[in-house]
Amino acid sequence: MTDAVTVTPGAENAATVRADEAAGLNPVAAVVMTLADVAVAFDGRTAVRDVTFDVHAGEVTSLIGPSGSGKTTLLRALNRMHDTVRTAAVTGTVRLGDLDVYAPSTDPTLLRSRVGMVFQRPNPFPTMSIYENAVAGLKFNGIRKKALLDEAAESALVAAALWDSVKDRMSAHASTLSGGEQQRLCIARALAVEPEVLLMDEPTSALDPIATKRIEELVVELKDRVTIIIVTHNMQQAMRVSDRCAFLLMGEDKAGELIEYGPTAQLFSEPTDPRTLDYVNGRFG
Amino acid sequence: MRRPGRFRLPDSGYRAVLAVAAAVLAALAVWFLIAIVVQAKPAFSTLGFSWIFGRVWDPSHGKYGLLPFILGTLEVTAVAVVLAVPIGLGTALALAYLVPRRIRSSLSTTVELLAAVPSVVYGLWGLVVLAPVFRDTVEPFLTSVLGWTGLFDGPSQGVGLLLAGVILFVMILPTMVAISRDVLAVVPNEQVEGAMALGATRWQVLYKVVVPGARTGLLGAFTLATGRALGETVAVALVIGNSPYIAHSIKSPAATIPSLIVNNFGESTGTELAVLFAAGLVLLVIGIAVNSVARWLVWSTAGSSAGATSR
């Protein structure tokens, strides 16, 4: 097993270094994940293409764009969730540290223990208790030591700001929690496996404003622990939580493509592409 | 809409017609129960109740022990269910999740259609085709491999408990698979993806998430299949050997309550006929007992995961 993170300079040229510094980001933060020319096609029809950017450790990277721009499709390519769809084809290169995600020798289950995922709608396992939900990923990965399970469950539930409200009813069913709590349990469930990257697919789209706010706060708090890539259709949310931002747009061939990628502050204040400007000003989408 | 001169039922009349139909159905059900109880009563008034657990069936000497038939019914059902539960579940999982999408629905439809094949056809096939194979190949083989368990003592005859159980298994399998497949397939995809995203293997996804998520429906399928096995008459009567003794081995010929009734009905009069009616009543009670246990199981597991599906 390679070390969790390979430290490579994330910003090669002076211009991006200046941009990073201007945005208050560390220009030499470790790169956890790199995407190069990534494209996803279903049944020969391209859904998203030409995606190239680096994901920096300890940051929140958001994927924004109107619906149909391939944000979720791209996100699901990063932990090989398209594997189950026979007609799906992912091309280009995705690297997690030293690991080539799509190399034949890479095991998808092992990859997914390093790249966690939180979904649009809270999906705790309804037949399991809160505790069982929290340790489900660890058990899937062959961990049986009770001490480690307990420690990881507590740490993850604390990190997901759920510990205080559930510590006295760990054996209660997950369905007894509110929608927002269920989503935080799902975050805890993903965190317990201690992934290096956490993918979040519009995690607040099914939640009310108050629960949404708590999840957003959580995302910001969590970035010291895990690198986060979050898909959102809400630009305010992207501004509030993310350090860097990738803007995708559906091209004329109905395939999403990466229009612009950079520090969030810069992307929203002075984007280089006019289409980005149109989007952040709410002219379409 | 209104055509003058035509007879028109007033609203109250419409309700009344429906209510009468409903009342007739209820009356029919009550009549069914009362008719059997009344006709079975002479058996209890002349023989008491101990004959139900008697071990000897010898009507010519006034011995009406029902135990061999009760045991036979339960044993045959047990053989069928023990085979049908794992094989039915595995088949349903394969049909719902493993078989390529293109042939999934046609294969499932085929299995569902087989549930409609009349049981007497299975019985005929079991008697003519399977019995010789069991006598010459399957039973000697099982005896040589598992003889040490004592379950396979005695001669290999083909007809008997084992063959009847296997025929029942083949017969209830389509029902079991069709319902199980449906309830497994409706487990939300987000549950499957949730497990996958945590690094679960395909089997872990199925066994730890999909099967528990469908357990209420699976219990229902199991109950229905068990009920069909308990009450099946002709398929069993053709292949069980119809011997009124308690089976000492799984290969032994035996008899079930339905096979007892159907084989003796024509020649019986008086007390013996009443005993056959009473045997039918005992079968009903066993069926209700099994059903109640299953309902209770469904209720107790469903209760603990009520409203569990995430919004």
Place this chain on the structure above:
Amino acid sequence: MTTLLDLPGDPTLERRRAVQEAAASSLRRRKLGSAVALGVCWVFLGIAIVPLVGVVAYVVAKGLPAWSVDFFTKSTVPEGIPGGGVWNAIVGTAVITTVAIVVTVPFGLLVGLFLAESDGRVAASLRFTADVMTGVPSITVGIFGYIAIVRNFGNSGFAGAFAIGFIMLPVIVRAGETAFRGVPTSLNEAALALGARKVTIARKVVVPTALPGVITGVLLAVARGLGETAPLLLTIGGNQYLQWNPTKQMEALPTFIYSSSSQPYADQVQLAWGAALLLMVVVLVLSIGSRLFAARLRKERR
């Protein structure tokens, strides 16, 4: 920005290392376990399909040679004498089933309509009754038919139709209820708002809209009733001569198969295979037909 990832001794990092080590070292075992378990599922699928296909294939192979003009036109001859057909059994099954349908379908649908329009205790207990009736062993239904009809009037096609109808009834009731309930409340209310009376609504709105479900349910009930053997064994008496009159003793296909299959005469067993094939084909045609019909009507509605 420094991240905690760089600090040694961080509990998160240590746990990450422990988890990744455990996941990697157990990977072979987990993948093997998964492959074996999925393999077992495939094997079970095979085990399930082989006998089921085997039954159908065998019945076709043995039954088809039995089909001849005589098979469909002549009645059964006494045991041991070669020749003869199953015309008497075909007629018996047709008459018995027709009588059962004519009585059960309207009655069952009325009850289904009642259940669809009622909630509360009475409806719930009636629904429960119908469910219990579905699960009653068919042999006890035969006993009921014997007690209710045969005891007073002797063996007859009517007694058989009574027993078969009793078995079909709850299926039709529940299928009818489900179909009628599927009629959108909005349609119902729209009709009410137009001033239609309930009986008109039932005739013009509820019944036509529910028709696909009703027909599917009825066909499935008929398919089930056709194959029932045990109740007939106790009620129709059997008859080797052609008999159209349901007040008399009759033969039927399932009972013919049952009584012939244990005969020592090859000709008789041959006829039983032919009858089994006929019964199976009719039942399968009804089942497939009900599906196709329901699918087609649903499509037209759209």
